[in-house]
Amino acid sequence: MRDAVLHIDGDSFFASCETSLNPRLLGKPVVTGKERGIASSMSKEAKALGVTRGMPVFKIKEHFPQVVILSSDYSVYETFAQRMFAIVRRYTDHVEEYSIDECFALLRGSEEEMSRTVREIKSSLQSELGMTFSLGLAHTKVLAKLASSKNKPDGLTILNSSTSQVDTFLEDVDVGKVWGIGPATAGELRGYGIRTALDLKSREERWVRESLGKHTREIWYELNSERVFPIESGEGDSPKSIQATRTFTPPTSSANALLSELSKNTENASVKMRRENLFAKKIYFFLKTQDFRYKRYEVVLDKPLYAPSELFSHIERAFSHVYDPRLLYRATGVTLAGLTPSDQVQEDLFGDSTRSKVWLDILKTVDSIDRRYGSHTLTLASSMEAYKRRGGAVHKRLCIPYMGEIS
Amino acid sequence: MSIGVDSLLGYNIGMIKVLGLIEAGFPTSASEELIDTMSLDEFLLENREASYLLKVKGDSMKDAGILEGDLVIVERGKEARVGDIVVAEVDGDYTLKYLRRDKDGLYLEPANDKYKPIHPKEELQVIAVLRAVVRKYR
Numbered sequence: 001m002r003d004a005v006l007h008i009d010g011d012s013f014f015a016s017c018e019t020s021l022n023p024r025l026l027g028k029p030v031v032t033g034k035e036r037g038i039a040s041s042m043s044k045e046a047k048a049l050g051v052t053r054g055m056p057v058f059k060i061k062e063h064f065p066q067v068v069i070l071s072s073d074y075s076v077y078e079t080f081a082q083r084m085f086a087i088v089r090r091y092t093d094h095v096e097e098y099s100i101d102e103c104f105a106l107l108r109g110s111e112e113e114m115s116r117t118v119r120e121i122k123s124s125l126q127s128e129l130g131m132t133f134s135l136g137l138a139h140t141k142v143l144a145k146l147a148s149s150k151n152k153p154d155g156l157t158i159l160n161s162s163t164s165q166v167d168t169f170l171e172d173v174d175v176g177k178v179w180g181i182g183p184a185t186a187g188e189l190r191g192y193g194i195r196t197a198l199d200l201k202s203r204e205e206r207w208v209r210e211s212l213g214k215h216t217r218e219i220w221y222e223l224n225s226e227r228v229f230p231i232e233s234g235e236g237d238s239p240k241s242i243q244a245t246r247t248f249t250p251p252t253s254s255a256n257a258l259l260s261e262l263s264k265n266t267e268n269a270s271v272k273m274r275r276e277n278l279f280a281k282k283i284y285f286f287l288k289t290q291d292f293r294y295k296r297y298e299v300v301l302d303k304p305l306y307a308p309s310e311l312f313s314h315i316e317r318a319f320s321h322v323y324d325p326r327l328l329y330r331a332t333g334v335t336l337a338g339l340t341p342s343d344q345v346q347e348d349l350f351g352d353s354t355r356s357k358v359w360l361d362i363l364k365t366v367d368s369i370d371r372r373y374g375s376h377t378l379t380l381a382s383s384m385e386a387y388k389r390r391g392g393a394v395h396k397r398l399c400i401p402y403m404g405e406i407s
Numbered sequence: 408m409s410i411g412v413d414s415l416l417g418y419n420i421g422m423i424k425v426l427g428l429i430e431a432g433f434p435t436s437a438s439e440e441l442i443d444t445m446s447l448d449e450f451l452l453e454n455r456e457a458s459y460l461l462k463v464k465g466d467s468m469k470d471a472g473i474l475e476g477d478l479v480i481v482e483r484g485k486e487a488r489v490g491d492i493v494v495a496e497v498d499g500d501y502t503l504k505y506l507r508r509d510k511d512g513l514y515l516e517p518a519n520d521k522y523k524p525i526h527p528k529e530e531l532q533v534i535a536v537l538r539a540v541v542r543k544y545r
Contacts, residue, residue, distance in 0.1 A: 128456055405463070
């Protein structure tokens, strides 16, 4: 094994951030989510009592009066998350910030070196952030995610490349616990007599190709130590994807405002793409909710595109799939992927649409104007609202958490 | 030289010009002494990810030059040495004291004769090590 995927998961993350800053909470059952009326995170002591995620606060008060119930402080959690990612980046550039309390990282080296690195990362995270983390190292994302969930909390599980060790591990894992397999798929797999992750892994490739959908097939490869899901770190020599995101304040649930932000994201990503003379075959976009959930969507294009207006029209059409007017959103982002150099894009692409060709000239002019008069001199009308909105008030600089008074 | 405390909280801090050295009671003309710019963050924080702020209450560390109302920056994950000023956990609270050792082991010592040393009943839990003290005037 020359490289491996590390998955890191903050244990009871929100509750742990609170405890890290307030020693009086140490060893106590702590629950966050008071402001929403349901538990969003539970300390291990609260879990031991029987408090579960989503449990209504009034019920917790009724049944477990000893529980400390706190309002969520997302800016503190975000600070801890940024610290977690920064600490992992000391060891590798290839870090994918998967969610507020989770990340993937790609490590390189001998098994011995990687195992030492994993232990160092765990120890730095825990001593510097004052909470525990569960880590899993394996050959693929799916295996690493299973490994980190193995001995939660404070777990460390390394699956080396030997088949027998992986098999023994997968034998005890219910197939429904595998990352990416939802209840419906799990039910379907049980119908085939597949109960454990090992049952799925051991199926013949031919049967898998004939019987399973694309996504479950990809998971089968990952269980068999064949990497399908890449670490999306945005690092690398030639970009495989280009991303533009922005966090704005205050959060909004307005569809117009969000579309305008996405339009601006698209323009920003498209500028970077044009600099490299690339076309995109895929668009990913996301809305990030006030409580840090990501709603993602993927659009596969029939033909490679580069013009922001054309790219954005696809996002506009798919927007309703991710947008929920009842939620507040704090950030949007657009990733352009499947990037292809323009000289590899076939000529006949322009055959059906002279508009695309016209855009080449228009954008050349736009870029030269922006170079002369500063970026965003000329923008899409659909981005206007985003330029007007106050925002960008979120600084790159890391904040220092305040731990209260000391005597 | 006055230091904005807000900046230490991570907002609004920019690059701050270094105006040369200032001897106590002997202000020098700073304008010609423009050396360079520096960021207060960088100056005060050695390991940003491990740094935390606390506000000082009481006068138990006054002889160490740490007064009520001061902001202290402490660093977690750093091995404490005897003689360091540390944040330690005592009965579910954090306290800022000198880390000392005698024949019975580690204990905490205030920097004020009014207070007694704290000998832990169990193992002493050192949480963090003091890295900087910030005091704002006016």
